Amino acid sequence: MENKSGLMRWLTTTNHKDIGLLYLVTSLYFLMVGGSLALTFRLQLAFPQADILSASAFNQAITMHGLIMVLWAISPFAFAFANYIVPIQIGARDMAFPRLNALSYWLYLFSGLLAALSFFLPGGAPDVGWTYYVPLSTPKFTPQPGVTVAALALAMLVASVTVGTINFIVTIATLRAPGMGWSKLPMFTWGILYTVLLMLFAFGPVAAGFFLLAIDRVFGTAFFTSPEGGAILWTHMFWFFGHPEVYIVLAPAIGVVGDVIETFTRKPLFGRKYILIAFGIASFISFIVYVHHMFATGINPIIREVMSITTESISVPFGVIMLSFIFSFYKARVRIKTPLLFAIGSIVLFIVGGITGVFNSSIALDRFIRGTYWVVAHFHYAMVGATLFGLLAAMYYWYPKITGKMYDEKLGKIHFAIAFIGFNLLYFPMFIIYEMPRRVNTYFVEEWIPMNQLATLGGYVFGFSFLIMVYNLLKSLKTGSPAGNNPWGAWTLEWMTTSPPPPHNFDFDPMISGNQITFYTNGGVPHKHVEYHTMMPMLLSVSLMLSFFGLMMYTPLFVIGAAMLAAVLTKWLIDDVYDRFVIPEPENTMKWPFDHMNRLKFGVWMLVISEAMLFAALFGAYSLLRINLIGEWPYGPAVHDVRLGGINTIILLTSSLTVVLAVAYAKMGDQRKLLYSLGATYILGLVFLGLKGYEWMKLYDEGFTLTSDLPSSLYYVMTGTHAAHMIAGMIALTYLIVKAFRGVYNEKNYDGVEAFGIYWHFVDIVWIFLFAIFYLM
Amino acid sequence: MTHGMVLQIPGEPAGTWYSLFNLYFSLGLLVGSVVVGMLLYFVWKYRESVSNESDDIKPGVVPGERSNIKLIMVFFGLTSIILFTLASYSILVTNYVEKVPKADDIFEVTVQGFQWGWRFIYPNGTEVVGEVVVPKDKIVVFRITSMDVFHKFQLIEFRTGADALPGAFNVIWIKPTQAGTYTIQCYELCGIGHSLMVATLRVV
Amino acid sequence: MAKEPINLYVGVWGLLVGLTILEIFMVLVEMPIILLITGVLLLAGVKAGFVALFYQHLKWDDVAISWFYLMALFFALFIVMVWTGGSAVCQVEI
Structure with a gap:
């Protein structure tokens, strides 16, 4: 295909390095937005009873600061480098799904813009805190549309994250160069791998939470306003995600620090294997500690005590990681360059943030500390200190690779000094006035004034330090000396290609034999590069943003957005029917332990896992509300028609049989039976949905409506979500049938049918449980 | 309306809270200073201009493992002991804070x-x-x-x-x-x- | 899988349908609610297991995928247990 230039290149690119740069610019933009908000409310806090921001404006500023920084700035900043560097580090030509990679980016950009748009709506941006605690964020207390719009923006971001997660897992697991076993992966790639594994399991529940909240806000259900534990339900749904999110943000930075230490100490990382094991353990534990955000809620003391202990114990693997990092400097040859300074800064700030975090693991201490500036200081040391400093190390470390130019070392060191001083000036005083409540726009205690003023001063110093960086990096683009391929003498693969790398990363495919990285000679004929361009990911994201915005603000806009969405999806599928976007499955790559996986099947499996987490949270909400319901939960068979439900279950089970037969016939090369099986699946799916619709109508006539009570709301939302998944499956099925008509599926090529089957059976499994919990008990 | 740093303890559970806080604070300060001190010392002692150590990172060569399982176990043991100490005292105080003392009045x-x-x-x-x-x-x-x-x-x-x-x-x-x-x-x-x-x- | 186990697939389908009918039967005979809930959830688990094992080909596929599934299952059980156990606010004894 043709090479595009100018604006069109950026709108249509699917190259991971271009997308990495898009992420970089966008995340820096959001970092600036979030930072400016912070500087504004720091100014307000510098003086007691100041009148710079009204209470409402202040709450909007802190809410959007938190949301933007955590979700739209710092994590995407890490994914800028992940996109650019990870495929090169593992010796791949691109991500496993380049087009979906573009989709991740565009969904991210437009979800961020949608969230920022809420500032300009009547009532302004959300002012409920980034944690979106209910009942405050339900319409009774915050009726303004901005709260809903930002929640929908978050849903869109979750879509972006899920697509990205799947893409990175498949890429790292199956596209490694021959000989690159897991033990030879660079630390940064490991960091990103842990990040996406955490994302895979963490984002489903929060998506479910915001989904229920959006339904509460748009359709008037009462999941979070009910006294049956609505407020507690939200804290569970939010913090199950919220705690792993800290490690999601942190893990890439730990990876960067590992690579940077290795390069600049000129020694292998100390205890690398154990660092990785500890990292894995910490990632797992991070899912079973989250109740420490809820110690003051007073829920079940046994659960709180257990989570208090798991929280304390998560410090052990992190202790091993940090001490190993420190011992990497023992008997080394330390080259003190800007990236290393930021890496050391990251370690020091992480130690402070980690130790002060241990305080929060104690229920007795946390009963007081929760909601104070101690928490603010602690998590900023972890999330800004450790993470942002680590990512700034990445910025300086890979700048020569990305631009081919060397930055100004002296300015880099000055940036580090000012940033480090400014950072500590900003957050350390918060430890001293740890009694102060967070999220207050005004205070009356005189003793708190000096420390607040110091913090504000520090904030401006810290903010200023970024101007030095931007100046340095922009200036060096023009005047920097050429960096060469490997200015740092590092060993990893990204340094074995030109700076900046060619579009296809390597002229000859890399491989590792023993410890030596070598390249296939391929008879001296370099790789011929093909660029893929498509505007569909961008258009799809725009139409989703339009329809979400229209849903809340202006119905015609919703109609336009939805129509556009349908058109873009159709175009996307038509492109695929005509094979306009086929990237051959790479050969010889290291795939263990996923040897039987092709990209498509593996991708669908990962999608199924993330969907499983979403439904897990919905089932969790169901069981919490059912246990807590004041009064009797209606006996399932008394409300629902068990026989009809049973027939529908059997219909869906039969459709699973026809799908699995379709896969078998595709493998056997029996085109006719394949088509019959797929067609039967389609008809069975339609019958299921039809019966479902009939049941819904009947129940509505009986007064069992979406908003009548909690059991009915849960029924409609959960079976409705299931039905939506079925409809998505039917769309995919339509595409399969068209392709099967064209006779593309045979003994060698049945991936599409098989991947669809995995998804369809998952939807079937979900229904098996829905049938049990709603119809039978 | 003003209130400031607590100079005198107004009663329970503030007294017990401070004893726990002080334990966390002193152990945290100790561990933090030792660890950060060690890091900065190593960085300075082994800086390139004075270090006699060899350069073991070669472009295009996957570096070998450099570790010492005994030292890793020491890291593991030390952090575990410190956190076990903190956790045990914390559990005692938590039980005290969360259970209303028996009293007639x-x-x-x-x-x-x-x-x-x-x-x-x-x-x-x-x-x-x-x-x-x-x-x-x-x-x-x-x-x-x-x-x-x-x-x-x-x-x-x-x-x-x-x-x-x-x-x-x-x-x-x-x-x-x-x-x-x-x-x-x-x-x-x-x-x-x-x-x-x-x-x-x-x-x- | 040179030869496709079509008979096995049909057999599993028969079993799934049979278990579904058993579930409905359990409701119709009106057994104690605790027994019903346990039984129904158990049967649903068995059905889901069969679908995953045979229809989603976990039996023949890379074991690593099963680990992902088990992990999700673990978190699902964890969520249900912690959320139900952690729903009521504790009443300190006075």
Whole structure:
């Protein structure tokens, strides 16, 4: 295909390095937005009873600061480098799904813009805190549309994250160069791998939470306003995600620090294997500690005590990681360059943030500390200190690779000094006035004034330090000396290609034999590069943003957005029917332990896992509300028609049989039976949905409506979500049938049918449980 | 209305809270300084201009493992011991803070958080907004709930608090030993009046 | 899988349908609610297991995928247990 230039290149690119740069610019933009908000409310806090921001404006500023920084700035900043560097580090030509990679980016950009748009709506941006605690964020207390719009923006971001997660897992697991076993992966790639594994399991529940909240806000259900534990339900749904999110943000930075230490100490990382094991353990534990955000809620003391202990114990693997990092400097040859300074800064700030975090693991201490500036200081040391400093190390470390130019070392060191001083000036005083409540726009205690003023001063110093960086990096683009391929003498693969790398990363495919990285000679004929361009990911994201915005603000806009969405999806599928976007499955790559996986099947499996987490949270909400319901939960068979439900279950089970037969016939090369099986699946799916619709109508006539009570709301939302998944499956099925008509599926090529089957059976499994919990008990 | 750093402890559980906090603080400070000190010392001692060590990172060569399982076990053991110490004491204090001490004479106040203020209901049914008066040297129990959204009822000087949740009750206790005026404030964002959601605790 | 186990697939389908009918039967005979809930959830688990094992080909596929599934299952059980156990606010004894 043709090479595009100018604006069109950026709108249509699917190259991971271009997308990495898009992420970089966008995340820096959001970092600036979030930072400016912070500087504004720091100014307000510098003086007691100041009148710079009204209470409402202040709450909007802190809410959007938190949301933007955590979700739209710092994590995407890490994914800028992940996109650019990870495929090169593992010796791949691109991500496993380049087009979906573009989709991740565009969904991210437009979800961020949608969230920022809420500032300009009547009532302004959300002012409920980034944690979106209910009942405050339900319409009774915050009726303004901005709260809903930002929640929908978050849903869109979750879509972006899920697509990205799947893409990175498949890429790292199956596209490694021959000989690159897991033990030879660079630390940064490991960091990103842990990040996406955490994302895979963490984002489903929060998506479910915001989904229920959006339904509460748009359709008037009462999941979070009910006294049956609505407020507690939200804290569970939010913090199950919220705690792993800290490690999601942190893990890439730990990876960067590992690579940077290795390069600049000129020694292998100390205890690398154990660092990785500890990292894995910490990632797992991070899912079973989250109740420490809820110690003051007073829920079940046994659960709180257990989570208090798991929280304390998560410090052990992190202790091993940090001490190993420190011992990497023992008997080394330390080259003190800007990236290393930021890496050391990251370690020091992480130690402070980690130790002060241990305080929060104690229920007795946390009963007081929760909601104070101690928490603010602690998590900023972890999330800004450790993470942002680590990512700034990445910025300086890979700048020569990305631009081919060397930055100004002296300015880099000055940036580090000012940033480090400014950072500590900003957050350390918060430890001293740890009694102060967070999220207050005004205070009356005189003793708190000096420390607040110091913090504000520090904030401006810290903010200023970024101007030095931007100046340095922009200036060096023009005047920097050429960096060469490997200015740092590092060993990893990204340094074995030109700076900046060619579009296809390597002229000859890399491989590792023993410890030596070598390249296939391929008879001296370099790789011929093909660029893929498509505007569909961008258009799809725009139409989703339009329809979400229209849903809340202006119905015609919703109609336009939805129509556009349908058109873009159709175009996307038509492109695929005509094979306009086929990237051959790479050969010889290291795939263990996923040897039987092709990209498509593996991708669908990962999608199924993330969907499983979403439904897990919905089932969790169901069981919490059912246990807590004041009064009797209606006996399932008394409300629902068990026989009809049973027939529908059997219909869906039969459709699973026809799908699995379709896969078998595709493998056997029996085109006719394949088509019959797929067609039967389609008809069975339609019958299921039809019966479902009939049941819904009947129940509505009986007064069992979406908003009548909690059991009915849960029924409609959960079976409705299931039905939506079925409809998505039917769309995919339509595409399969068209392709099967064209006779593309045979003994060698049945991936599409098989991947669809995995998804369809998952939807079937979900229904098996829905049938049990709603119809039978 | 002002209150400052606690110079004198107004009663329990603040005293016990400080003993726990001080343990965490001193161990944390010790560990933090040793670890950061070690890092900076290594960086300085082995800086390139004076280091005699070899350069073991070669472009295009995957570096080998450099580790020492004994040292890793030491890291593991040390962090475990420190955290075990902290956790055990924390559990003791938690049990103390979360269980109302047995006493014959308990003064019980129901607290209702609302947007934006605190209502106190005395045992005799009297309702007061904004100020609660409790007796010295007696166990005082607060039964906390919310009339609307999530709040957090915080007795700043007494170093204790609990979330105020709609539809549920949370219980905390104090035992004031110093007469005086103390501050109650909301510590969970609850809307535009959050910063002003304060009340007074008067111990007589 | 040179030869496709079509008979096995049909057999599993028969089993799934049979278990579904058993579930409905359990409701119709009106057994104690605790027994019903346990039984129904158990049967649903068995059905889901069969679908995953045979229809989603976990039996023949890379074991690593099963680990992902088990992990999600673990978190699902964890969520249900902690959320139900952690729903009621504790009432401190006075």
